[in-house]
Amino acid sequence: MTFPLIAKTIAGLEDVLARELDSMGAGDIMKLNRAVSFSADTELLYRVNYTCRTALRILKPLFHFEILEQKDLYEQIYEFPWENYISAENSISIDAVISYTVFTNSQFVAQRSKDAIVDRLREKLGSRPSVDLENPDLKINVHLFKDACTVALDSSGQSLHRRGYRRSTGPAPINEVLAAGLVKLSEWDPSIPLYDPMCGSGTLLIEAAMVAKNIPAGFFRELWGFMKWRDFDADLWEKVKTGCQALKTDLRLDFFGTDRAEQAICSATENLQFTGLTNDIFLRVCSFEDSEPPFEKGFIISNPPYDERLKIEDSLAFYKMIGDTLKRKYAGFTAWLISSDLESVKFIGLRPSRRIPVNNGPLECRFLKFDMFAGKKGFSEVL
């Protein structure tokens, strides 16, 4: 039996997420804003949670209703038979997302929704569940758009970007879901050598390696929300995991990561050791301007500082350095860079052949492709 689901994602990754869900056999796929709706049975719900690289969480809608005035929220949520899903000994947490509604504060919506559930359970069971924001037994999502409210169970629990492999980070690590999305958007192919010259803790390289080796996105993770549901089917879950793990390959990779900060390379090394990828990804402390191409041609995918979380002294000079280095040393490469610093990226001085809007947290970024053609004509410079 299939049921409707919603996969949430990062703005700009809706297309790649829809393609990923399609390749997994999901039905009724429809792209939404920062989300994709689809249908699946329980087995596919487990598989999507275990293997999908570009979803942040998978929601299972329970009921919908209309909100004309504020009191409708409490009353409608109170009416739902929560006692069929949770007992008084369990814990809950509520995520609320609102836009264009009678409410102006999502915290207040979460609070009122929690009150309704707790009051209902106290009435029906004599006592109430507790609230646990970190590791609840049931995570509930309340989504309000204009006068439409959807209440859903969060089957993922913690966001799926928490892959479980990150042992150490730098000051501005990229979200794992975004990193996987960029790898997919770049149309990089696992047979192509890959280099991240500002690799930080190594997220982009690790996500690409997991794609290349077919390592499930959740391979290093232990807990998902659905594992605490009353209808959790442990045998089916084991079957799903075993089936996905059987598809892993031991393809040898030729990846390279450098960063000018020694601490970043220490973090990346720790993460590679944990994931068992030390023989596939070679790391070195080196600034990009002093780097030599680790292979004759290949792909660069990188997340340089944007002068937001990681300050740069002179961002125009920094981006000019990136462009100069690409032109001087990286003919034959395809380079993809993500940045929110749209003024400074102009100083790269190369015309991007693609420019894909994508968000990094609250920052509106562009993912830019530079084709560094080898040969006489060279690349297209912007003067």
Ligand SMILES: C[S@@+](CC[C@H](N)C(=O)[O-])C[C@H]1O[C@@H](n2cnc3c(N)ncnc32)[C@H](O)[C@@H]1O
């Ligand atoms: C936004 S962080 C990259 C984060 C990384 N994607 C991760 O997930 O951890 C940018 C990185 O660029 C490095 N960096 C800055 N200037 C550099 C340069 N000139 N050459 C090489 N690395 C540089 C910083 O040390 C930092 O680790």
